[in-house]
Amino acid sequence: xxxxxxxxxxxxxxxxxxxxxxxxxxxxxxxxxxxxxxxxxxxxxxxxxxxxxxxxxxxxxxxxxxxxxxxxxxxxxxxxxxxxxxxxxxxxxxxxxxxxxxxxxxxxxxxxxxxxxxxxxxxxxxxxxxxxxxxxxxxxxxxxxxxxxxxxxxxxxxxxxxxxxxxxxxxxxxxxxxxxxxxxxxxxxxxxxxxxxxxxxxxxxxxxxxxxxxxxxxxxxxxxxxxxxxxxxxxxxxxxxxxxxxxxxxxxxxxxxxxxxxxxxxxxxxxxxxxxxxxxxxxxxxxxxxxxxxxxxxxxxxxxxxxxxxxxxxxxxxxxxxxxxxxxxxxxxxxxxxxxxxxxxxxxxxxxxxxxxxxxxxxxxxxxxxxxxxxxxxxxxxxxxxxxxxxxxxxxxxxxxxxxxxxxxxxxxxxxxxxxxxxxxxxxxxxxxxxxxxxxxxxxxxxxxxxxxxxxxxxxxxxxxxxxxxxxxxxxxxxxxxxxxxxxxxxxxxxxxxxxxxxxxxxxxxxxxxxxxxxxxxxxxxxxxxxxxxxxxxxxxxxxxxxxxxxxxxxxxxxxxxxxxxxxxxxxxxxxxxxxxxxxxxxxxxxxxxxxxxxxxxxxxxxxxxxxxxxxxxxxxxxxxxxxxxxxxxxxxxxxxxxxxxxxxxxxxxxxxxxxxxxxxxxxxxxxxxxxxxxxxxxxxxxxxxxxxxxxxxxxxxxxxxxxxxxxxxxxxxx
Amino acid sequence: xxxxxxxxxxxxxxxxxxxxxxxxxxxxxxxxxxxxxxxxxxxxxxxxxxxxxxxxxxxxxxxxxx
Numbered sequence: 001x002x003x004x005x006x007x008x009x010x011x012x013x014x015x016x017x018x019x020x021x022x023x024x025x026x027x028x029x030x031x032x033x034x035x036x037x038x039x040x041x042x043x044x045x046x047x048x049x050x051x052x053x054x055x056x057x058x059x060x061x062x063x064x065x066x067x068x069x070x071x072x073x074x075x076x077x078x079x080x081x082x083x084x085x086x087x088x089x090x091x092x093x094x095x096x097x098x099x100x101x102x103x104x105x106x107x108x109x110x111x112x113x114x115x116x117x118x119x120x121x122x123x124x125x126x127x128x129x130x131x132x133x134x135x136x137x138x139x140x141x142x143x144x145x146x147x148x149x150x151x152x153x154x155x156x157x158x159x160x161x162x163x164x165x166x167x168x169x170x171x172x173x174x175x176x177x178x179x180x181x182x183x184x185x186x187x188x189x190x191x192x193x194x195x196x197x198x199x200x201x202x203x204x205x206x207x208x209x210x211x212x213x214x215x216x217x218x219x220x221x222x223x224x225x226x227x228x229x230x231x232x233x234x235x236x237x238x239x240x241x242x243x244x245x246x247x248x249x250x251x252x253x254x255x256x257x258x259x260x261x262x263x264x265x266x267x268x269x270x271x272x273x274x275x276x277x278x279x280x281x282x283x284x285x286x287x288x289x290x291x292x293x294x295x296x297x298x299x300x301x302x303x304x305x306x307x308x309x310x311x312x313x314x315x316x317x318x319x320x321x322x323x324x325x326x327x328x329x330x331x332x333x334x335x336x337x338x339x340x341x342x343x344x345x346x347x348x349x350x351x352x353x354x355x356x357x358x359x360x361x362x363x364x365x366x367x368x369x370x371x372x373x374x375x376x377x378x379x380x381x382x383x384x385x386x387x388x389x390x391x392x393x394x395x396x397x398x399x400x401x402x403x404x405x406x407x408x409x410x411x412x413x414x415x416x417x418x419x420x421x422x423x424x425x426x427x428x429x430x431x432x433x434x435x436x437x438x439x440x441x442x443x444x445x446x447x448x449x450x451x452x453x454x455x456x457x458x459x460x461x462x463x464x465x466x467x468x469x470x471x472x473x474x475x476x477x478x479x480x481x482x483x484x485x486x487x488x489x490x491x492x493x494x495x496x497x498x499x500x501x502x503x504x505x506x507x508x509x510x511x512x513x514x515x516x517x518x519x520x521x522x523x524x525x526x527x528x529x530x531x532x533x534x535x536x537x538x539x540x541x542x543x544x545x546x547x548x549x550x551x552x553x554x555x556x557x558x559x560x561x562x563x564x565x566x567x568x569x570x571x572x573x574x575x576x577x578x579x580x581x582x583x584x585x586x587x588x589x590x591x592x593x594x595x596x597x598x599x600x601x602x603x604x605x606x607x608x609x610x611x612x613x614x615x616x617x618x619x620x621x622x623x624x625x626x627x628x629x630x631x632x633x634x635x636x637x638x639x640x641x642x643x644x645x646x647x648x649x650x651x652x653x654x655x656x657x658x659x660x661x662x663x664x665x666x667x668x669x670x671x672x673x674x675x676x677x678x679x680x681x682x683x684x685x686x687x688x689x690x691x692x693x694x695x696x697x698x699x700x701x702x703x704x705x706x707x708x709x710x711x712x713x714x715x716x717x718x719x
Numbered sequence: 720x721x722x723x724x725x726x727x728x729x730x731x732x733x734x735x736x737x738x739x740x741x742x743x744x745x746x747x748x749x750x751x752x753x754x755x756x757x758x759x760x761x762x763x764x765x766x767x768x769x770x771x772x773x774x775x776x777x778x779x780x781x782x783x784x785x
Contacts, residue, residue: 231765
């Protein structure tokens with residue numbers, strides 16, 4: 001027998017970080033939700049406008065709350081399942097402090113507007129590198145522990161941890177390929193359709209391998225533990241694991257239905273998404289059936305209540321996800337609040353409640369005491385559950401209502417609601433209800449935090465737990481066969497899991513690169529002028545993509561409302577793509593030339609002046625802040641490196657073109673009774689908005705030089 | 720709709736067929752694998768989360784450790 005010690009400090013640190021970041025992230029979400037019916041809630045403070053707050057909310061909840069929760073559970077369960085302490089205390093420390101330093105960096109840079117705009121991958125390149133390093137530390141620690149373990153068998157939870165570590169690394173690196181243009185600015189290596197495919201291959205699988213697989217592993221550990229009985233079927237868990245990781249990775253294209261993605265890839269994504277129901281429900285049933293004959297414990301033990309709702313929410317979300325991936329359903333649901341309802345079933349129910357479940361189980365044990373108040377935990381449960389209902393039901397209502405209104409035609413064949421704003425005003429009451437639901441959930445979380453804090457105060461923290469196990473022998477003997485042989489060799493199992501996800505990943509990614517050769521260049525599509533480029537970067541900084549799509553689907557209801565559907569060839573210079581995934585406001589792909597420059601100026605100053613009732617924030621600072629042009633040469637150079645054909649040395653004369661075009665816009669504004677400074681940010685943003693979607697409207701250009709819509713500058717891109 | 724743009728993806732249809740076959744293969748293998756494991760071994764493995772040092776607390780969490 002050998003005696004050794006498990007490190008509880010790192011588990012405790014992750015636990016408190018989970019709670020604190022959870023409260024921060026949910027509060028940010030609530031503030032964002034309030035701004036959707038009361039835009040003034042941002043206090044005209046640019047750093048907390050919806051566009052900048054939303055990525056802060058999503059990053060805080062996903063990577064700070066759920067991320068820390070995941071590490072908490074893994075750092076507790078992994079050494080105990082391996083009967084060995086974590087491989088390296090130093091790596092554990094790097095993992096904790098590094099991860100939380102990254103979160104602090106995100107909390108600073110996102111409100112300041114430093115963002116790549118790619119959903120759930122908004123952080124700029126230096127932070128991306130830090131994420132990679134911390135993740136490598138975690139992965140080494142994980143495998144080191146597995147390789148130095150005393151327990152011969154690898155329990156199924158560890159397989160899920162392995163799949164998480166390897167796949168997240170792959171996703172993060174491939175999606176974060178970008179060329180820097182300064183310390184906190186970069187351009188995606190990919191453009192347009194290609195960028196969209198890589199992004200949603202990442203986005204979808206981040207849901208799979210950051211929000212799902214680690215939490216399934218934690219479910220397979222904490223649920224049997226709390227129920228005091230083994231998992232319902234270990235055989236089922238084997239099939240669950242392999243089927244899930246293999247199928248999940250293929251389903252990404254369902255985020256891009258009806259876009260410029262090849263039809264067969266859309267169908268493939270749809271088929272695999274529907275197939276996902278099987279392994280997902282296998283896992284859910286395996287979890288719930290573990291409690292068969294133990295339901296009396298669910299009555300007594302609050303943490304089991306949270307667990308049951310979490311697993312049920314997982315079942316609901318994984319039935320709904322495939323439903324939303326069916327093309328005909330998606331044509332209604334996409335861009336609406338239905339998606340918001342869907343992700344919150346997962347975030348509030350599955351991840352949120354499972355995290356609280358683990359916290360209620362762990363904190364009393366780490367502090368060697370009983371929970372301060374079971375009653376308060378039950379209050380938390382019921383308030384949280386009510387909050388969740390009040391969140392998702394109004395969002396379903398809003399999503400379906402607005403989706404139907406967008407598609408409604410009159411008997412004469414005209415759009416019944418041609419004014420987008422009318423469909424928004426119709427669902428504003430649902431936005432209010434959603435904020436009530438979110439508040440309830442947050443109140444529950446605060447009650448939980450108070451309860452856990454009092455528990456910790458009453459107990460005495462045990463920094464290390466002593467354990468004993470027989471000394472390690474060779475794990476795999478010649479007598480071992482089949483899966484037993486494989487699971488006894490963690491590295492081989494990891495290799496198998498990696499092959500499974502890489503095959504799916506490759507098949508999804510290969511067409512992406514074929515697309516590059518297959519997207520026909522539209523000769524009238526030209527790179528952005530310097531002023532438009534800086535305007536586009538402002539559009540990215542302000543997070544406009546959070547509420548406005550730039551992708552008109554080839555559906556009659558869309559072409560009637562917005563104009564010609566979006567073509568793949570129009571996005572070849574879009575680094576990154578800005579298709580968006582939600583229409584809180586209308587699509588902007590064909591907004592160029594739709595309104596005079598002065599309209600945009602007034603609209604940005606106060607959207608309610610041109611669109612009464614609009615819920616868009618005001619952007620008065622764009623009217624006064626000077627446009628930063630010093631970085632223009634670096635930006636043009638970076639874009640040239642990713643393949644935008646700016647002529648050689650163009651950065652030297654770009655400034656002149658910029659001034660010329662800006663002057664043209666100020667003249668247009670003057671004609672519209674607006675006096676504006678030519679060097680303010682608003683001018684660049686107007687230049688970009690007026691360019692959007694106009695290239696294909698130009699009749700076949702006779703010369704290589706193409707005038708931008710403002711008519712102020714001619715950018716010859718031919719060498 | 721986009722066939723005019725992306726009609727030729729170099730054996731695109733093959734990808735779909737190959738992927739379904741691969742999935743079927745993986746699923747069948749894992750199914751056979753899981754079904755042919757010795758029941759005694761699985762019983763041993765599934766006990767792993769239940770046998771460790773987590774302190775048993777008094778009410779409301781009765782000790783369920785074996």
